[in-house]
Amino acid sequence: MIHKFKQDDVRIVLDVNSGAVHVVDEIVYDILNYYREKNNDEIIALLAGRYPKESIREAIDEIRTLESEGLLFTEDGYSSHPAFLNRKPVVKALCLHVAHDCNIRCKYCFASQGNFKGERSLMPLDVGKKALDFLIEHSGARKNLEVDFFGGEPLMNFDVVKELVNYGRKREAETGKRFRFTLTTNGVLLNEDNMQYINEHMDNVVLSIDGRKEVNDNMRYTIHGNGTYDMIVPKLLKMAEMRNGKSYYVRGTFTRDNLDFSSDVLHLADLGFKNTSVEPVVAEADKAYAIREEDLDYIFEQYETLAREYVKRHKMGQDFHFFHFMIDLSQGPCVIKRLTGCGAGAEYLAITPEGDIYPCHQFVGNEAFRMGNILHGEFEKELQISFGNAHVYNKEKCNECWAKFYCSGGCHANAYHFHKDIHIPYEIGCQMEKKRIECSLFIQAKLMKGEA
Numbered sequence: 508m509i510h511k512f513k514q515d516d517v518r519i520v521l522d523v524n525s526g527a528v529h530v531v532d533e534i535v536y537d538i539l540n541y542y543r544e545k546n547n548d549e550i551i552a553l554l555a556g557r558y559p560k561e562s563i564r565e566a567i568d569e570i571r572t573l574e575s576e577g578l579l580f581t582e583d584g585y586s587s588h589p590a591f592l593n594r595k596p597v598v599k600a601l602c603l604h605v606a607h608d609c610n611i612r613c614k615y616c617f618a619s620q621g622n623f624k625g626e627r628s629l630m631p632l633d634v635g636k637k638a639l640d641f642l643i644e645h646s647g648a649r650k651n652l653e654v655d656f657f658g659g660e661p662l663m664n665f666d667v668v669k670e671l672v673n674y675g676r677k678r679e680a681e682t683g684k685r686f687r688f689t690l691t692t693n694g695v696l697l698n699e700d701n702m703q704y705i706n707e708h709m710d711n712v713v714l715s716i717d718g719r720k721e722v723n724d725n726m727r728y729t730i731h732g733n734g735t736y737d738m739i740v741p742k743l744l745k746m747a748e749m750r751n752g753k754s755y756y757v758r759g760t761f762t763r764d765n766l767d768f769s770s771d772v773l774h775l776a777d778l779g780f781k782n783t784s785v786e787p788v789v790a791e792a793d794k795a796y797a798i799r800e801e802d803l804d805y806i807f808e809q810y811e812t813l814a815r816e817y818v819k820r821h822k823m824g825q826d827f828h829f830f831h832f833m834i835d836l837s838q839g840p841c842v843i844k845r846l847t848g849c850g851a852g853a854e855y856l857a858i859t860p861e862g863d864i865y866p867c868h869q870f871v872g873n874e875a876f877r878m879g880n881i882l883h884g885e886f887e888k889e890l891q892i893s894f895g896n897a898h899v900y901n902k903e904k905c906n907e908c909w910a911k912f913y914c915s916g917g918c919h920a921n922a923y924h925f926h927k928d929i930h931i932p933y934e935i936g937c938q939m940e941k942k943r944i945e946c947s948l949f950i951q952a953k954l955m956k957g958e959a
Contacts, residue, residue: 509580510909511539514811514949517956521948523909525581529573530952534558534566542570543580585846585912586900596888596895598645600653600850602857602868603638605630605667609659610695611735614726615762615788615796623859623872629664630860634882635671638858641881643682655689655713657857657868662696672708689713691758693727694739694746702746711754714743718759718771718785725764726796740778747780756782756830762796763788766805769813776820776827784830787939789921798935807942814946818953834913834947848915852878852894866894869920894919894929902930904937914940 508523511531518536520529531539537557541550551563558566573579608627609616642652654675656668668690675686690705691713705712716739717723724734747755757780761768768785775783787806790797798806817832849855852866859871862882870876879885899905899916917940921933 508583508907508909509539511536512945514945515815517949517952519945519948519952520579521909522579522581523912524583524585525578526912527573527578527581528948528951529579530956532566534562535570538563538566538570542567594895595647596853596891597647597649598642598854598856599649599651600655600855601638601642602655602657602855603630603635603671604658604857604859604868604871605635605656605661605664605671606659607860608663609693610663611660611693611727611729613728615760615790615794617789617869625872627659628860630667632667632670634858634860634862635667636674637862637881639671639675639678639686641858641886643678643684645886646684650683651685651687653687653689653855655691657691660693660696661690662692662701665696665701669704669708687711691715693735694743695729695735697739697742697746702742702749705746706749706753711756712746712750714746714755714757716740716743716757716759716775717761718765718768719774722761722765722771723759726760726762744779754782756780756784756828759783759785760788761785762790763798763802764796766798766802767809768806769809769816772813772829773816776825781826782828782830787936789918789924789933789936800935803935803938806939810939810942810946814949817950821954831943832947832950834944834951846898846900846912846915848917850895851919852876852897853891854895866890867920869918870923897929902932904932908937910937910941910944913944 509520510523511518511520513536518531518533520531520536520539537554538550541553545553547564547567550567551560554563570579606629607623607625608629639654642654646652661668672688675688679685687710688708689711690709693715715727716736717726720734720736723736727735729735743757747757757775759771759775761771765771772783772785787798788796792799813829814832817829820826849867855867856878857865857868857871858881859865862880864878864881864886865871866876866878876890878887878890897916897919899911902916905911905916914937917932917936919929921936922929922931925933
């Protein structure tokens with residue numbers, strides 16, 4: 508299977524199964540429309556009005572060489588890969604809900620403004636410790652483990668966060684495991700003391716802001732209805748500066764209210780943030796801010812605009828990194844990651860303040876997906892296996908999709924929320940993901956050609 512597309516003056520051919528990316532000229536691009544269905548004479552007859560016959564023959568030979576070298580029209584080798592066939596589900600990451608409470612109110616919040624449709628609560632220390640013990644117990648031979656302190660707003664329970672980091676370090680020494688801690692925050696409670704601690708102890712920091720002041724304050728406001736932009740920007744910039752090469756990114760959401768989201772990404776870059784991720788909102792169709800099918804063409808234009816600016820700024824030495832454009836052309840990540848994605852429900856789980864286990868933070872509160880409770884020693888492994896088997900080969904729409912090894916089947920939660928089935932991808936999300944991949948390949952092509 509191949510996928511070919513043209514963006515601006517660049518023609519790109521992706522060999523889906525090998526991951527090989529080719530920047531081709533116009534004649535090769537056109538021949539590929541017929542290469543598998545027509546013989547050489549038929550192709551020459553079809554294109555003779557546009558190109559010299561000898562040029563067509565040479566281009567066909569070039570395509571045939573790529574094919575013989577395993578760089579074009581390759582067979583899928585992932586389905587029979589030992590790493591896939593012999594995989595055993597181990598838990599390697601937790602989303603630790605240290606706070607089911609929040610100090611701001613976001614209009615689009617999937618977590619019902621922090622309480623996940625339940626009582627507002629903070630995670631007790633003993634629940635957090637048992638969560639880390641659970642992760643160690645169910646991680647098999649895996650050494651490196653991930654823990655994201657999440658909410659609501661985790662800084663509302665920061666003393667427990669610090670105690671859990673200490674406990675994690677103690678358990679590392681006892682078990683030979685290695686915890687990699689991340690903290691996700693809206694920034695309102697950041698101060699000099701907790702920023703110093705976060706910078707020292709967190710391997711990654713996710714800072715929430717939606718972009719321009721009017722965009723951010725329309726969606727993200729205090730309990731009293733005031734915008735948060737002026738309050739958080741100086742703190743987020745300080746936190747980003749303190750990282751000084753350590754991992755962080757600012758994470759925003761765009762909605763139908765700011766379909767011109769490329770301006771928000773560039774605004775964040777202009778403020779000084781080097782690592783950004785601005786995600787499309789996922790919301791019920793009856794929400795005024797929900798993205799609709801008719802918005803996609805404009806959204807695609809925004810991604811293309813952003814890709815061009817990405818290249819332009821790289822050339823000027825003003826680089827910024829946009830999460831969705833950070834594509835790996837070296838056949839990474841690992842086979843399992845390419846087929847199963849984030850691993851929600853199998854390798855990645857969410858733990859609530861009460862110790863309940865869910866496939867990920869977006870399933871929290873849905874009792875149909877409650878997988879057990881760490882305080883009671885309950886863990887539903889059948890559901891874990893079910894999520895582990897929700898890979899691209901078990902999703903009908905993914906099987907014939909050229910993007911499957913990049914999106915890995917998409918988000919299980921989005922699939923369920925729209926179709927009540929984790930095996931049926933969210934179509935609007937699929938279309939946007941495919942466009943982001945194309946823009947990523949366009950950027951890489953420009954870099955390879957030395958045009959950036």
